[in-house]
Amino acid sequence: MGAYDTEIEVLADAARAALVREIDADGAWAADPAWREAFAAVPRHLFVPYYYVAGPRGYERRWRESPDPRARERWLRGAYTDVPLATRLRDGELVSSSSQPSLMARMLVALRVEDGDRVLEVGAGTGYNAALLAHRLGSDDLVTTIDLEPEITESARQHLAAAGHHPVVVTGDGARGVPERAPFDRIIATCELPTVPRAWLAQCRPGARVLTPLATGLLALTVRDARHAEGRFLPGPAFFVPLRGTGRAEPEGARPAGPPGGDRRPEPFRFLLALTRTTLDPQAAYALWEREGEPGRGRYGVTVDGEHTWAWLDDPEGPYAWPLP
Structure with a gap:
């Protein structure tokens, strides 16, 4: 290892360690402290x-191999800042990113991973989340x-x-899952979907947990069997790059999720708009x-009940329910 590499590793x-302390102070790992060690190690x-x-x-590119030592230090410090990092652009559009570490921590804790669980991650990104999972589980083959x-x-x-x-990395449509690696005990998506793919449920063991971004929220589902699952959204917001592939297409007639009068409306209301964008008029939603x-x-x-999937407020059988694709 050269002097430059040694300096980089020390920094x-x-x-x-500073990033771990920052996330720790926010209480992200309170429910499962084992994740703290994973973030400290990876x-x-x-x-x-x-x-x-x-x-x-x-966009300004920051990279490890910059000839300017100050630029290299900015790259390194930025890599350990608690923010999402844009990692791939195409024609000026963001197509892949490394999620905000504190959000990743909260998602991984909410996934409720247990020793021996087989986990599917949809949205490989940089590979960082898969490494955290592999470290936590103590086995690359489970991921x-x-x-x-x-x-x-x-x-x-x-x-x-x-x-x-060296977990298994697959090139394919995440909405279709990875049937040859099933059954899974946990599925976590790091990209936004318009609905819950039925293929995921079919690849889960009964009692499996699915955590996926949906309509600027994080949905945590418990799988009953290959055709049934139910769960609630976590309290906080979450914004992710959309899934590319068959799961990305917007249903016909979709309306943009913009509140009446622009984005001056409260953020929790904009979530309702995003969730009901194909079925509820913005004024009626407000x-x-x-x-x-x-x-x-x-x-x-x-x-999710057979061929039907719906979002709801307070009660799955209550008066407020809206079909999802």
Whole structure:
């Protein structure tokens, strides 16, 4: 290891420890402290050899191999900042990112992983989340991660290998799951979907837990069998890059999730708009939201029952229910 590499590792160790302390202070790991050790051990900088930072003249690229030592230090410190990092752009559009570490911590805790669980991750990204899962479970073979883009899966494999992990990395449509690796005890998605893919339920063991971004929220489902699942949204917001592939298509007639009068309306209301964008007029949605006491995400849920999937407020059989694709 050269002097530059030694310097990078020393800086990385200090920056990673500081990030862990920051997340720890927020109580993200209170329900499962084992994740703290995973974040302390897995080097995030190995998964983001370069990333992009928005600036006044567009995106600025920060990368490990910059000839400027100050730029290299900015890259490293940025890798351990508690923010999402843009890792792939196409024609100026973000197509892949490394999620905010504190949000990743909360999602992994909410997944309720237990020793021996087989986990499917939908949205390989940089490979960092798969490495955290593999470290927590103590076995690469228990983790499968999938992404549609071959260049994303190939770079994820390289990053994972550099960090000493070799989970199964699959190139394919995440909405279809990975049937050859089933059954799964847990499924976690790191990209937004318009609904719950039926293929996932069919690849889960009874009692499995599914955690997926949906309508700017995080939905936690318990799977009863291959055709039935139900659960609620976690309280906080979550914004992710949409899934690419068959699960991405917006249903015909979809309306943009913009509140009446623009984005000045409260954020929890914008979640209701996103959840009901194909079925509820924005003015009617706002009237409902006010009438029901301005509900936050934790009062909403989703039920999958055979061929039918619907979102609901407070009660799956209550008066407020909206079909999902």
